[in-house]
Amino acid sequence: MSLPRRSHPRPLDLKHGRVDLTHGGGGRAMAQLVDELFVAAFDNAVLSQGNDQGAFDVNAGRMVISTDGYVISPLFFPGGDIGSLAVHGTINDVAMAGARPIGLSAGFIIEEGFALADLERIVKSMAAAAKAAGVPVMTGDTKVVEKGKGDGIFITTAGIGMVPPGIHISGDLARPGDVILVSGSMGDHGIAVMSQRESLGFDTEILSDSAALHDLVAAMIAAAPGIRVLRDPTRGGLAATLNEIAAQSGVGMEIGETAIPIKPQVLGACELLGLDPLYVANEGKLICICAADAADTVLAAMRAHPLGVDAAIIGQCDADPHHFVRMKTAMGGTRVVDWLAGEQLPRIC
Amino acid sequence: MKYIEEYRDGDLARQLAASIKAEADPSRTYHLMEFCGGHTHAISRYGLEDILPANVRMVHGPGCPVCVLPVGRIDAAIWLAGQPDVTLCTYGDMLRVPGSKRLSLLKAKALGHDIRMVYSTLDAVKLAQNNPDRKVVFFAIGFETTTPPTAVAIKQAQALGLSNFFVFCNHVLTPSAIAQILDSPEVRELGTVKLDGFIGPAHVSTIIGSQPYEYFAEEYQRPVVIAGFEPLDVLQAVRMLVRQINDGRFQVENEFSRAVSRDGNAKAKALVADLFELRKSFEWRGLGLVPYSALRLKESYAAFDAERHWDVPQDSVADNKACECGAILRGVKKPIDCKLFGTVCTPENPMGSCMVSAEGACAAHWTYGRFRDTKAPAP
Numbered sequence: 001m002s003l004p005r006r007s008h009p010r011p012l013d014l015k016h017g018r019v020d021l022t023h024g025g026g027g028r029a030m031a032q033l034v035d036e037l038f039v040a041a042f043d044n045a046v047l048s049q050g051n052d053q054g055a056f057d058v059n060a061g062r063m064v065i066s067t068d069g070y071v072i073s074p075l076f077f078p079g080g081d082i083g084s085l086a087v088h089g090t091i092n093d094v095a096m097a098g099a100r101p102i103g104l105s106a107g108f109i110i111e112e113g114f115a116l117a118d119l120e121r122i123v124k125s126m127a128a129a130a131k132a133a134g135v136p137v138m139t140g141d142t143k144v145v146e147k148g149k150g151d152g153i154f155i156t157t158a159g160i161g162m163v164p165p166g167i168h169i170s171g172d173l174a175r176p177g178d179v180i181l182v183s184g185s186m187g188d189h190g191i192a193v194m195s196q197r198e199s200l201g202f203d204t205e206i207l208s209d210s211a212a213l214h215d216l217v218a219a220m221i222a223a224a225p226g227i228r229v230l231r232d233p234t235r236g237g238l239a240a241t242l243n244e245i246a247a248q249s250g251v252g253m254e255i256g257e258t259a260i261p262i263k264p265q266v267l268g269a270c271e272l273l274g275l276d277p278l279y280v281a282n283e284g285k286l287i288c289i290c291a292a293d294a295a296d297t298v299l300a301a302m303r304a305h306p307l308g309v310d311a312a313i314i315g316q317c318d319a320d321p322h323h324f325v326r327m328k329t330a331m332g333g334t335r336v337v338d339w340l341a342g343e344q345l346p347r348i349c
Numbered sequence: 350m351k352y353i354e355e356y357r358d359g360d361l362a363r364q365l366a367a368s369i370k371a372e373a374d375p376s377r378t379y380h381l382m383e384f385c386g387g388h389t390h391a392i393s394r395y396g397l398e399d400i401l402p403a404n405v406r407m408v409h410g411p412g413c414p415v416c417v418l419p420v421g422r423i424d425a426a427i428w429l430a431g432q433p434d435v436t437l438c439t440y441g442d443m444l445r446v447p448g449s450k451r452l453s454l455l456k457a458k459a460l461g462h463d464i465r466m467v468y469s470t471l472d473a474v475k476l477a478q479n480n481p482d483r484k485v486v487f488f489a490i491g492f493e494t495t496t497p498p499t500a501v502a503i504k505q506a507q508a509l510g511l512s513n514f515f516v517f518c519n520h521v522l523t524p525s526a527i528a529q530i531l532d533s534p535e536v537r538e539l540g541t542v543k544l545d546g547f548i549g550p551a552h553v554s555t556i557i558g559s560q561p562y563e564y565f566a567e568e569y570q571r572p573v574v575i576a577g578f579e580p581l582d583v584l585q586a587v588r589m590l591v592r593q594i595n596d597g598r599f600q601v602e603n604e605f606s607r608a609v610s611r612d613g614n615a616k617a618k619a620l621v622a623d624l625f626e627l628r629k630s631f632e633w634r635g636l637g638l639v640p641y642s643a644l645r646l647k648e649s650y651a652a653f654d655a656e657r658h659w660d661v662p663q664d665s666v667a668d669n670k671a672c673e674c675g676a677i678l679r680g681v682k683k684p685i686d687c688k689l690f691g692t693v694c695t696p697e698n699p700m701g702s703c704m705v706s707a708e709g710a711c712a713a714h715w716t717y718g719r720f721r722d723t724k725a726p727a728p
Contacts, residue, residue, distance in 0.1 A: 258359070271353060320720075322720065324720045326720055328396075329359075329394075329395045329396045330357055330358075330359040330362075330395070331357075331359050331362040331363075331395045331396060331397060331400060331580050332359060332362065332363055332366075332396070332399065332400050333395055333396015333397055333398065333399035333400050334396045334399055334720070335393060335394060335395070335396045335717040335718065336716060336717050336718065336719060336720050338715070338716045338717070341695075341696030341697050341712075341716070
């Protein structure tokens with residue numbers, strides 16, 4: 001597949017070497033890094049053309065484009081790393097329009113001194129995630145910034161996809177009476193990452209749920225083409241995402257506390273840290289809103305897919321003129337599920 | 350979560366609520382103050398007001414450590430952070446509390462002061478240990494619960510021989526605050542605030558025990574039920590208070606017996622008594638100057654006392670005139686009685702301290718309860 005390799009007198013020292021400014025300088029060192037690491041790992045026909053852009057043919061139809069920057073700390077966490085996350089996150093943003101992802105771009109901003117071994121680990125993880133998802137990284141860019149001007153590595157990916165004919169999914173389409181579903185347990189990713197932060201440092205068996213959801217989405221829209229809204233509850237968690245949709249669609253929502261799937265370990269960690277699991281980030285879950293008469297079909301399709309086995313109906317939309325997201329508590333009371341204010345900070349008393 | 354979920358059981362909650370309704374005298378209203386922000390938070394978060402009968406009214410008290418600190422002390426902390434070589438650290442909630450001149454510790458940090466958030470007092474000691482050229486000041490706040498950890502940090506700094514660790518002490522005492530509320534003209538003379546009983550603090554009482562409340566239950570003839578912070582704890586405490594009020598009793602009862610004893614934590618109390626002494630008077634937001642209501646370091650620990658090392662300003666600074674935090678902390682007003690609530694004062698941009706901490710009455714109502722207001726501000 002790939003072009004004949006440019007010859008480099010000595011291969012990259014992936015074991016002990018470090019990124020230096022020449023790796024972003026446009027000269028031979030950069031060409032070598034691109035050839036021996038990125039092109040080798042991402043290994044696909046479009047990228048291997050060796051051009052400044054990836055060229056490919058598409059059928060006529062409706063396309064989507066999405067981009068996302070990844071600045072996660074720590075870079076490696078239980079269940080994933082910045083590389084797999086950069087693939088999954090952008091595929092999911094494309095998939096939330098009901099689209100079939102076609103390809104990704106990847107931009108790397110690397111800090112001088114970053115270990116090539118870590119870079120290789122990240123790129124290989126990215127390549128593995130892209131391969132498993134069947135979505136190639138078709139074009140890329142590498143920049144190196146001076147020591148102290150970046151935090152190890154930042155990755156930006158963009159994704160494009162094609163929306164199948166007849167599918168129209170958008171955040172402004174929820175209507176009163178529609179049913180709200182989630183594809184699985186909430187808060188796993190945020191807790192897995194937080195458990196690795198040095199100031200917190202606690203042991204947990206929770207793995208990040210980081211996963212590409214386009215295949216699940218394809219199964220859902222095949223079963224119920226009339227799905228109105230899909231969105232992945234990443235930063236700000238379920239609470240922020242529901243508020244976004246409620247505002248965009250001009251509806252209220254009522255969800256049931258006991259209906260929301262949350263793992264006991266996540267609840268325990270949240271209890272310890274003073275966090276509310278509804279605000280904790282997910283990277284492999286989606287929220288789906290559909291008409292009431294389609295809800296059972298969608299739920300069955302979700303549960304039949306490995307990434308949706310714990311799917312659940314958690315509530316419904318209503319005509320509340322203030323567009324509040326409300327929650328029926330386990331106690332039988334009602335409360336607002338608000339936007340997140342600032343960062344979640346542990347309580348002190 | 351064993352031993353937590355048991356206290357969040359919805360069926361039991363409904364049974365308790367039904368029995369409160371059955372026992373509450375329909376011809377009267379019960380005004381019960383939950384002193385602690387932790388209880389305020391639980392009541393709002395679990396929607397407990399929805400399941401209590403209409404004649405049992407919860408009045409939010411001042412027990413939110415971030416809320417009761419007056420503007421002058423925040424300004425003093427910002428002043429300290431601006432002194433040469435100072436690194437100021439404190440708990441997360443404190444960073445967003447507005448001081449005067451539209452400043453907060455968070456904004457002072459953005460202006461270049463070295464201000465850090467810590468999760469534990471021992472992290473502050475570690476900071477001092479790792480940065481011998483910095484003077485690390487721990488901005489210590491909170492009720493009896495957070496005082497022993499401050500004491501432990503000082504002891505540890507002493508053991509490590511650190512001369513660059515200081516405490517800016519703002520620890521306050523619960524019983525004197527409750528007495529001050531009961532002595533306020535609104536309760537005593539004007540009768541504008543009715544208080545028939547108190548839900549007593551959970552975590553504070555694990556340290557001080559139930560005994561310190563006995564004096565004012567007797568003196569002011571108001572029942573106190575110490576309760577945990579879980580929703581069933583709160584409901585059970587409400588039922589115990591309703592029973593005491595129906596019986597004409599005013600005793601200190603302990604619902605939180607799984608964690609609170611009459612005498613409290615002897616070791617923690619001894620440690621606090623070793624390091625701290627009473628201040629003659631201390632300013633509280635909303636309550637004004639309250640006699641013998643706060644602690645400072647004893648002379649023997651003067652080397653760790655930021656107020657002795659620096660000439661810390663002791664000015665009293667008035668709250669924003671339109672802000673009703675003071676009246677809300679006394680139980681005189683509700684969050685929606687404040688003109689600023691939800692208009693210019695929101696958790697994103699708090700004007701008053703009650704909107705900052707999750708335990709503040711305004712933040713709790715904004716975050717969980719505002720859909721009930723007739724003219725609810727949009728989400």
